Amino acid sequence: MGHGELRGVVALDGPSGTGKSSAARRLAATLRARYLDTGAMYRAITLAVLRAGVEPTDTERVVEVARAAKLTQTSDPDASRTLLDGQDVGAEIRGPEVTLAVSPVSAVAEVRELLVEHQRAIIADALATAGGIVVEGRDIGTVVAPRAELKVYLTADAQARAQRRTKQDTASGRAATVDAVLADVQRRDAYDSSRRVSPLRPAEDAVELDTTPLDLPGVVAALLDLVEQRGLRVVAVGG
Numbered sequence: 001m002g003h004g005e006l007r008g009v010v011a012l013d014g015p016s017g018t019g020k021s022s023a024a025r026r027l028a029a030t031l032r033a034r035y036l037d038t039g040a041m042y043r044a045i046t047l048a049v050l051r052a053g054v055e056p057t058d059t060e061r062v063v064e065v066a067r068a069a070k071l072t073q074t075s076d077p078d079a080s081r082t083l084l085d086g087q088d089v090g091a092e093i094r095g096p097e098v099t100l101a102v103s104p105v106s107a108v109a110e111v112r113e114l115l116v117e118h119q120r121a122i123i124a125d126a127l128a129t130a131g132g133i134v135v136e137g138r139d140i141g142t143v144v145a146p147r148a149e150l151k152v153y154l155t156a157d158a159q160a161r162a163q164r165r166t167k168q169d170t171a172s173g174r175a176a177t178v179d180a181v182l183a184d185v186q187r188r189d190a191y192d193s194s195r196r197v198s199p200l201r202p203a204e205d206a207v208e209l210d211t212t213p214l215d216l217p218g219v220v221a222a223l224l225d226l227v228e229q230r231g232l233r234v235v236a237v238g239g
């Protein structure tokens with residue numbers, strides 16, 4: 001497999017609706033690098049919990065389900081797929097049931113240990129085969145890849161984030177009002193930031209980027225600038 005133009009790990013963290021997934025995917029595609037959506041992995045385990053009829057707050061049983069689940073997360077930016085027990089669950093994990101239950105499931109230490117180990121293996125494989133990977137989530141710069149070559153913490157006004165999410169939900173056929181989405185975004189912000197294990201927060205050496213006034217191409221351009229400033233973009237030879 002030919003190497004892309006990114007050398008190393010770019011860690012993108014931040015709250016919901018700041019543009020992590022879209023920006024990370026576009027950045028990775030531009031640099032012919034890999035892309036890892038860690039939120040999709042927490043969502044898939046949450047789906048497994050719901051399917052098993054387990055309460056998201058029943059820690060012991062949540063851990064059992066997480067251990068038994070067969071999760072596959074691919075890292076192709078043009079076709080990022082999430083498989084649970086062999087089935088593509090990409091659409092279902094974005095639904096409201098999973099969104100409502102994902103924060104308590106993600107707060108369980110054993111669930112995080114399992115997934116962090118899995119994520120590190122995917123990152124190691126990407127570095128060996130493609131040379132670079134853009135990883136997005138809540139704890140990438142702080143826990144999953146603390147030695148990432150570039151860490152960016154995306155922010156945006158809650159109102160702007162809720163508007164983006166509402167538009168996205170409506171476009172994918174899910175009824176949503178800005179008020180309801182704003183309430184969900186604020187609930188998850190509070191839960192994810194205050195949990196004991198790996199709370200959402202910027203790494204000390206992260207660059208903060210406020211995306212409120214930017215459109216998506218603007219965010220990607222700012223990220224590309226940072227990648228180039230750090231000397232992480234290399235010209236592919238014979239790739």
Ligand SMILES: Nc1ncnc2c1ncn2[C@@H]1O[C@H](COP(=O)(O)OP(=O)(O)O)[C@@H](O)[C@H]1O
Nearest residue numbers: 016017018019020021022164168211214215216
């Ligand atoms: N800078 C931006 N301006 C406007 N819309 C954006 C911007 N960044 C992302 N979006 C849109 O907002 C929605 C949420 O973005 P997403 O990348 O899923 O955020 P996150 O992964 O941080 O939750 C998507 O529909 C995306 O296209």
Ligand SMILES: Nc1ccn([C@@H]2O[C@H](COP(=O)(O)OP(=O)(O)O)[C@@H](O)[C@H]2O)c(=O)n1
Nearest residue numbers: 016017038039040042102103106137138139
């Ligand atoms: N690295 C990560 C990624 C997601 N998560 C959890 O998973 C949830 C869903 O993440 P996501 O990135 O898919 O959610 P959105 O921001 O796209 O709505 C978050 O609210 C966190 O509770 C986490 O704890 N750690």
